[in-house]
Amino acid sequence: MILLAIDCAASLCAASVYDAGAGRELGRSVRDLGKGHAEHLMAVIDEALAEAGVGYAELGLVAVSTGPGSFTGVRVGVSAVRGLSLALKIPAVGVTTLEALAAETRAALGPRTVLAALDAGRGEIHAALYDENGAALREPAVLTLAESAALAVPGQVALAGTAAQLIADAVGVAKPFEFGPMVATADIGTYAMLAAAKEPGERPKPVYLRAPDAKPQAGFVLPREERK
Incomplete structure (x- = not known):
């Protein structure tokens, strides 16, 4: 195919x-x-x-x-x-994007648990945790830096994505982490x-973990004129 x-x-x-x-x-x-x-x-x-x-x-x-x-x-x-x-x-x-980054990390480092995390700004991190076979241990979610750091166990979890270094610094241990691609x-x-390798199911849907930044400008809507 x-x-x-x-x-x-x-x-x-x-x-x-x-x-x-x-x-x-x-x-x-x-x-x-x-x-x-x-x-x-x-x-x-x-x-x-x-x-x-x-x-x-x-x-x-x-x-x-x-x-x-x-x-x-x-x-x-x-x-x-x-x-x-x-x-x-x-x-x-x-x-x-998170499962793909985790897959690249396993390809580079070998089978291991991977925390794939993206810096979403505003103090938010979009992250997911995958086991050594790629199964999701924690589905994609919006986490704080502290919550992400709690999932990053040194020596057991590799880090990938744009928030990888932020998380490693927050954990702040002497033993260094293993890193996969630190990209978006x-x-x-x-x-x-x-x-x-996937079985087709429902049609793909966007993984939006927060609302878009753009908001409708309701204040500019003109009032409807009532007919007499």
């Missing part, structure tokens, strides 16, 4: 075409945008498909990073994959690999 995986959860706009049967990537395209994922995503997908020599009709699955991450980026990615799933009549799966999102190939 050939699958297409995309990631717009952070600054990258990335796509990977992956042969699940052979366990290898056929093509990819990655742009470091920061913003503007919606304007570039379809071109990125076309570039990955062209490199792989694969057309849309040959895809058997589509996959997407569901966050946590950029509110807008996650929405763009999930909407695109759901649209492709409907148009091509193929299943879609979601992979969270994993390599697009990791999302493709994880997606290939």
Whole structure:
């Protein structure tokens, strides 16, 4: 089966075409945008498909990073994959940024428990804890730094994500932690690999752990004029 995986959860706009049967990537395209994922995503997908020599009709699955991450980026990615799933009549799966970062940590360090954590600002950390096989011991949630540090047992838990060093400093022990990637999102190939092992179920949904920063400006709504 050939699958297409995309990631717009952070600054990258990335796509990977992956042969699940052979366990290898056929093509990819990655742009470091920061913003503007919606304007570039379809071109990125076309570039990955062209490199792989694969057309849309040959895809058997589509996959997407569901966050946590950029509110807008996650929405763009999930909407695109759901649209492709409907148009091509193929299943879609979601992979969270935290499980992907934990998978890369295990790939680099070997089987171990991983606390994947992203600095969300405002004193909040988006974190999840995974065992040595990738099963979630604690699902993605908004935690304080103190709550995150309580999960980070030195010598037993490796750390990954943009909040990894913050957590290690908060624990403040002499024995150093092991670290995985200290970034906001994993390599697009990791999302493709994880997606290939998932059983399709419900359509992917964004993992929004807090409300978006933008709020409707209700104060600017004009009062309705009553008819006489």
